[in-house]
Amino acid sequence: MSDDGICDDTTGMSLMQEDESYRLLSSYKIPVPHHRVVQNKEEAVAAADAIGYPVVVKVISKQVIHKSDAGGVITGCHDASGVRNAVDLIRSSVIKRYPLATIDGYLVAEQLPPGLELLIGGRTDPSFGKVITFGLGGIYVEMIKDTTMRILPVSSRELSLMIREISGYRLISGYRGVHPYDEPFLLSILEKMVNLFLDHETLAEFDLNPFRLYEERGCIIDARLYCRDSSHSKPDKKGIRRLPVPQSLLSPTGIAVVGASQNPDKIGYTIMRNMLAFSGREYPVNPKGGELFGRNVYRSLNDIPDPVDMVVVAVPASVVPGVITDAAAIGARVVVIVSAGFSEIGVEGKARQDRIKKIAAESGMRLVGPNCLGIIVPSDHLNATFTNVIPAEGKIGFISQSGAVITSVTDWSLREGIGFSSIISVGNQADLDIVDYIRLLGDDEKTSVIIVYVEEIRDGKGFMEVASGVGAKKPIIALKSGSSEHGRIAARSHTGSLAGSYATYQKAFEQCGVIPVHGMREAFLTGALLAEDGYPHANRAIIITNAGGLGVLASDYAEDYGVHLISLSDSLYSDLHSALPPEWSQNNPIDIIGDADIERFSRVFDICIRHKSEWDIAFVIISPVARIDLVSLAHEIIRFCGHVNAMIIGCMLGGVSVEAGSSILRKTHISTFTDLKDAFCAVGTVVKAKERRDKRE
């Protein structure tokens, strides 16, 4: 729609006239005002007489969308002369504002009493298909943006959660002496609108604003429904039918590197060098033959005498189709195409990409990439990429739509002691896509947490379906970029149709149990925490610290990130009180005072072990003072951890001085942070994810 209120058809959508909309809504038993369509003043008066005063008169014109702004709506007509004046006034205002508009008639409708103004909307997201939105209506909707959404289809349970999650819910449930509004009725309207929206494929967007809710029942006031013109093809939002992903992608035994080169400036050189440690067999391939890193270089794939299940390709794009054909011929299951020069460079590249996809499909071989960094499986010393960092082995599976993000993250992860089960760079996703990789890592025993960096998900429905299933077994954490205008432009998407889409991704993640995060650091600190500890039993946290100031800051962060600090029970309090000097904080955070030695920490740990049924999460927050040997304290924390089945978080806050202590904790798989805010952010993210799971179960 254009901004001036006149309908244009560049978007391929047309606005349904209000009386048509009312008819459609009524057929779903959604209440609309009593109304009649008339052509002139006298018909209008007759209609008003029949409906009963007061009435509203609205213009009917295909060209006028924002009727109010155009002077096309007059409310409060209390008698026949009021109705006549209204018709005159509307005609003159509309003609003045839009000289080219055709007036098709007037809608005379009963004027309903005031109520709570709500908004119910629907639109079609390019990735996830139809979504429903809900929030406060009227002028407040745009001002305070208190709306929420769900991707369809959706359960009635979800719809009722949706009603309760807007801040304005307090207005619905009865606020400050105001009677509650009819929430069950509201829910039934949402359900009906969902059905109506899903039943009508060409219905692309709608706005019921306001929907007026009363103490009993409610009624649509203004309805704008937009249909997709049949001339515009509608995006297919059904999930793609997916073939199984060969498990050998993560555990190949024989790998050929096509393009392995003697020239250190070539990517093929770096990949082959990184492949030397591979625990299976690796075969360099280059038409020049010769020797590389002491290995015989085969002139073609066909020359390799042993079975090859994976081929890594780092040759110019023009040569790639031939390599794919050869790979299929020798029975490879997976080809990892590092080479660039495909769909990312335009039409020519797209054609080439389609060609290799077709060759692979014919033989049932699967493709990773093209235009990707490759894959890494640390446990098998498999590094089929051109990075210069070898990440550590661990339990995190990382799927990334950006190679550079992998490079930076793996480099950072080494210092933080974070390890990986596998790292997959998805590239152009000619064949295998993010959804396939999530399925793959879902079945991979070495992976206990999946982290995904996403710029765009094409098959939103497939993603949600697969992520729901996999997420039930192991946590999936997703970082979606492109929340900003510049980010969206950078993704070259059509601004109009993708506007607000970032919010849709976030909702989609929540709806299918994926944990949304907003930065790489948060993603990996949360992932590492989940890999070590899983979800806590519940959200009852204690803080043990030798630093009052850090305790105060920690309390603030706990609240900011939704970590619940318990009040100490009488018996826990008195046990602590008898074990601690009188100046202790008397409260949670348990500040055991700056002069605490290891023994005092140890006494407090013992007390917390005895009271372990009272809490689920313990933060041990340590300021590195001279009197405490952090290595010994680390061993005390390990002992503490051994006696409880809870989430223990070690926070030794500082830099170089805390490294030895922190590193001991990490090596014994105790979650460790050197920054206080990071610790509460990660635990808060996990706690919130757990609470969302519990709410849905």
Add this chain to the structure above:
Amino acid sequence: MSDDGICDDTTGMSLMQEDESYRLLSSYKIPVPHHRVVQNKEEAVAAADAIGYPVVVKVISKQVIHKSDAGGVITGCHDASGVRNAVDLIRSSVIKRYPLATIDGYLVAEQLPPGLELLIGGRTDPSFGKVITFGLGGIYVEMIKDTTMRILPVSSRELSLMIREISGYRLISGYRGVHPYDEPFLLSILEKMVNLFLDHETLAEFDLNPFRLYEERGCIIDARLYCRDSSHSKPDKKGIRRLPVPQSLLSPTGIAVVGASQNPDKIGYTIMRNMLAFSGREYPVNPKGGELFGRNVYRSLNDIPDPVDMVVVAVPASVVPGVITDAAAIGARVVVIVSAGFSEIGVEGKARQDRIKKIAAESGMRLVGPNCLGIIVPSDHLNATFTNVIPAEGKIGFISQSGAVITSVTDWSLREGIGFSSIISVGNQADLDIVDYIRLLGDDEKTSVIIVYVEEIRDGKGFMEVASGVGAKKPIIALKSGSSEHGRIAARSHTGSLAGSYATYQKAFEQCGVIPVHGMREAFLTGALLAEDGYPHANRAIIITNAGGLGVLASDYAEDYGVHLISLSDSLYSDLHSALPPEWSQNNPIDIIGDADIERFSRVFDICIRHKSEWDIAFVIISPVARIDLVSLAHEIIRFCGHVNAMIIGCMLGGVSVEAGSSILRKTHISTFTDLKDAFCAVGTVVKAKERRDKRE
């Protein structure tokens, strides 16, 4: 006030009756409804006849505060019988709800037409004194919390900024075809209320809710004014008269350490050990005498043959008063009391603290602490604390209300390459307080940025006055803890009187030009950035990167933190386009593609130098790929930096691989980050602070 609407006097405040309030408001030419106070039904009718219908009838009763909730307000009385019914109904409702309440009469007031409902409020903050709040009124005020505040006194300019900073301002300025409301009139009402509030010392709190604003003028509807009972002493919110702070606090020449001990478990041992490198003269003092670290130990301060200008005290609290007397006798200017056992332990300690304060005051000697970590001045190798980390020299002056925060921060700072001009642990602030230290660092040439960690500021007015003055010369960054309920409890403050106080601190900081931050990491990264670069000229940023994915993330963070990415000018675009491979991003972020070598970076830097008038901030975001030698790239960035007078931010994102490159940048004073979000958070904080400054100038 108690929650049930009945006034109690535990708060020492009483509610002014509405007619009294109206009188007071009228005397300041603040419009109130026409009204009369009556005693019975017939007087009420007579009043209504005189005022004109419709009218509102309200109960007058000292005991009923929330009149509406008690059924004490009836609106819409359209005739005499309506007024009579209203009086009857009010009487019975109020008596039913509050059997013990006395009804002192009824207020009959004109019923005003609907308008925009606003809230104007005032209260007395325990730290900052009187504040004024403003926001949307009615039920929305509590739901969406769209309010803002200012600490008084305040300029008319600030009041007008205040009106414009609520999200609901769009409703005032004319939203979606609604006429604008009378903003100048609103401003005049705020000015009058500020005068009224400041003129009446005993007026402690008020709520004008709603104040109804019209297209022309406006009117108070409900007014609640609370006066402080004379029996309750009012807090003194005038600034304290401050004596000069001896500059020798930061540059002493002779320091005695009283309590210097042979016993490594004693704090006095650690302090003396830390003092050995001091570039002035240090004198251990201990009644046992002997030798320590090769130095003669004096048995008392009087035995020291040379002049001593600073005394550091680490002896048991009971002995401290004697030491203070001795210190005064030998002419010391400053005593740093590390010993605990003063006001923090209760009444006895408080008395001891008062004693030492008196002794010091009599001789004009100043006290740091007691119960503090001490002070550090790296440039003079002065470390009069018991930390085990020696921080690096730099330009940040750090004042902290928590010793543990100093310990953690200095440890972390070493790894991050952040240095300090001085670090001051304020302890109990018996004599010198945070405000004094800000003054001191304000005049200190080695300090270019001041960072303050605050739990509570007692002299809020003094803080604002001093911070305004110092802040004009050098940036002050403040982290205030205690935003959470638990944090406030931890600070043992009276919950009622301090509720919302965190927000007051944040506003106070903004109002006096202090930069508020929410974490230590943010504080120091922002501080380091300001110490190197100061404020940028304006907020026009470019991003140069070799990683598309990081560019997209960076765009998101730029938006999140308020960093403005410019659109490339035609000439900048075409210069870049001719120098870069065709796949470059064609936009800002300038993605020069993953295969970029040093030379390509260098070409882009040269182009950006030619176009330096078009931007003020450049982020160089690097993914550590094998082909780029980060050390050489660091030198290219240094060259880039040398040609422009702009803020250049080096982001080499990773861990160990980027350390060499990052460290070269840091050593040449180029601001450097290894985490993308941190970089944009710090730059955004600086940019916002700069924009606030500009707005106020």
